[in-house]
Amino acid sequence: MxxxxxxxxxxxxxxxxxxxxxxxxxxxxxxxxxxxxxxxxxxxxxxxxxxxxxxxxxxxxITNLSIYKKMSSKIDDTRKYLFSLEDRNIIESVMMKYKHGVSVCISTQVGCRMGCSFCASTIDGLERNLKASEMIDQILKIQKDVGERVSNVVMMGSGEPLDNFEEVKEFLKIVNEKNGLNIGYRHITLSTCGIVPKMYELSDLKLPINLAISLHAATDEKRKDIMPIAKAYSIDDILKACRYHIEKTNRRITFEYSLIKGVNDSKDEAKILANKLKGLLCHVNLIPINKVDERSYEKPDTKYINTFKDILKSSGIETTIRREMGSDIQGACGQLRRRNL
Incomplete structure (x- = not known):
């Protein structure tokens, strides 16, 4: 038994x-x-x-992960962890310190099957889903290692959270428990590439979490080139689901947009994106792409990044450029795990 x-x-x-x-x-x-x-x-x-x-x-x-490898940044206080699971699989997590407290970025799957072309996590496909306990224990082990309470959780590590929806639902319930980690829903961010039916299911839970959409292109044609999920769900499908989420939760949506040199960083792309998002309760987080050895993508010049941001902001879209953290310790999702497989 x-x-x-x-x-x-x-x-x-x-x-x-x-x-x-x-x-x-x-x-x-x-x-x-x-x-x-x-x-x-x-x-x-x-x-x-x-x-x-x-x-x-x-x-x-009681599920217990063990720290297989830990890397500490010399640039900031970021720490990256490889955790060994009880079946000897390996996952990774990141701890980041901000003025507002300690944040952790956790994995929800061993590997990923979404196939996004800029991401190292998906190169070897999906091994298996994580259990709610394995998500929880990433936080517990990091808290123990740093000696500080974790106050913010980002579900943005390896894996697609909505592809493991049942376990993620359990995790979201447990992580908020008063006698447990007691992390408020407003301090939890779930990032998805846009599995539209599951977005509606999540919205129906009416949890005031932060929803982040990995968009990375302004047109369906461009998005299909870099994200296979776009062949199943259009940007319009995703935006419709986003409006439903806002209606159910009254929470702002974040759109993550990884800028890739010569691929999706043009002025025209920025203008199309601004037009699609106009009037939506949202924020755009521009992410200069991390170099992945197995991919040929490169980061745009700073000038292109700032121009893209300025076009969005001039259209009334709140936009920020993500601050790079832990760049000296293979900060991008999946990089450290792949080097140790």
Whole structure:
């Protein structure tokens, strides 16, 4: 019989689980609190009786990742982690320090099957989905390593969150729990390349999280060249789903736009994008492309980046250029993992 993964359960589900094994519901709250105090085994839960710990050990387990490799930037306080999973797969996460607190960028899958041509994560395809517990534990292990509370989470590491929607839903519930990590929804960002049906499902949850759309082109023709998902869903499809999300949550949408020299960085592209986004409650985050060894894409000159930004801003679109962090430690998604496979 497969053991129950305690770290994948919300507090309420843990209480229900305890009742199914003839224990009081409050024991579930005890176990839940122990997990978020950093307990890595059931034997660490010292205020549970020995008999209960033995029973739990027979029926349940606690997912634990281990740090396989850690790199610290000499430029800023960014740290990049490779975590080894219990099945010996490897995923990566990034810790970034800002004035407003510690942010972590987590992975939601081992690899990715979306096939975006500028991304290292997708080169070897999808190995498997991560469990909610494996997403949670990236945060717990980073908190323990840096000795500070994580206050912001970005689901922008390896994988497409909406391609692993059921586990991501559980993660979003658990990460917000008061007796757990207690991270507010407004401090969580989910990034998607635009799986439109799942965007509607997410919106129907009415969670006030930040939704970021990996757009990276202003026309469907250009987007199809760099993002296979564009063959299934048009930009207009995505924008319609974005309007629905805003209606349900009253939250601003962020559009991520990786600028690739000679591909999608022209003035015409900026004008088309500005026209499509006009009147939408949104923000554009321009990302000068990270160099990936397996790809020929290059970063545009600063002049082109600023011109693109100015065209959007002059059209009333709030636009920023993402600050590069951890560029000396292979900061782009998937780079460090690929070098260690």
């Amino acid at each position: 497969e053991k129950i993964d305690l770290k994948s359960l919300s507090e309420e589900k843990l209480k229900e689980f305890m009742q199914t094994i003839d224990e009081k519901a409050f024991r579930g709250t005890q176990v839940f609190r122990w997990i978020y105090k950093g307990a890595e085994s059931i034997d660490d839960m010292t205020d549970l009786s020995k008999s209960l710990r033995e029973k739990l050990s027979e029926l349940a387990s």
